[in-house]
Amino acid sequence: xxxxxxxxxxxxxxxxxxxxxxxxxxxxxxxxxxxxxxxxxxxxxxxxxxxxxxxxxxxxxxxxxxxxxxxxxxxxxxxxxxxxxxxxxxxxxxxxxxxxxxxxxxxxxxxxxxxxxxxxxxxxxxxxxxxxxxxxxxxxxxxxxxxxxxxxxxxxxxxxxxxxxxxxxxxxxxxxxxxxxxxxxxxxxxxxxxxxxxxxxxxxxxxxxxxxxxxxxxx
Numbered sequence: 033x034x035x036x037x038x039x040x041x042x043x044x045x046x047x048x049x050x051x052x053x054x055x056x057x058x059x060x061x062x063x064x065x066x067x068x069x070x071x072x073x074x075x076x077x078x079x080x081x082x083x084x085x086x087x088x089x090x091x092x093x094x095x096x097x098x099x100x101x102x103x104x105x106x107x108x109x110x111x112x113x114x115x116x117x118x119x120x121x122x123x124x125x126x127x128x129x130x131x132x133x134x135x136x137x138x139x140x141x142x143x144x145x146x147x148x149x150x151x152x153x154x155x156x157x158x159x160x161x162x163x164x165x166x167x168x169x170x171x172x173x174x175x176x177x178x179x180x181x182x183x184x185x186x187x188x189x190x191x192x193x194x195x196x197x198x199x200x201x202x203x204x205x206x207x208x209x210x211x212x213x214x215x216x217x218x219x220x221x222x223x224x225x226x227x228x229x230x231x232x233x234x235x236x237x238x239x240x241x242x243x244x245x246x247x248x249x250x251x
Contacts, residue, residue: 080147
């Protein structure tokens with residue numbers, strides 16, 4: 033009994049490892065994209081040089097600047113811009129393609145404020161990231177009580193503050209479903225599911241031993 037249980041546990045662990053590896057490969061054929069995104073999410077890249085020339089054409093009104101960024105950067109999720117479920121881009125990447133999600137728009141807006149020497153702060157909830165600035169009135173999902181982390185730039189990097197956020201679970205589920213699932217190409221979902229099915233079926237496929245029946249029945 034002990035041997036059978038141990039064998040099942042070892043086989044189970046390998047199946048889980050294969051499933052995880054396949055999921056990562058199917059979603060991120062180039063794993064460096066995920067690595068860079070995690071690094072950028074931990075320490076967002078704010079690059080005033082990427083927007084400096086464009087920023088010179090903008091009025092020094094933070095609300096007008098935000099509207100200009102939302103107009104310049106068309107909204108698009110990572111499935112549409114990078115062919116993967118999630119990325120955290122740099123301002124230069126977003127400006128070059130002219131589209132991005134809330135993260136892309138946020139780093140461009142923050143970079144624009146930095147280029148103009150205007151104060152700002154990055155705020156993030158579990159479903160969204162945005163830029164706060166003096167005089168801004170938060171609405172919808174961009175309210176201070178929704179933020180679980182607030183990050184302000186300093187000379188030494190980021191000063192972060194964690195908060196206990198207000199969460200609307202039904203709204204959060206809708207946002208995440210639209211962002212990750214509904215926008216995903218059908219063939220990528222099918223490919224991911226096919227891999228899981230094959231991994232699950234592997235232990236059940238193979239040569240089967242059948243007992244030899246006697247040709248002559250005993251008297």
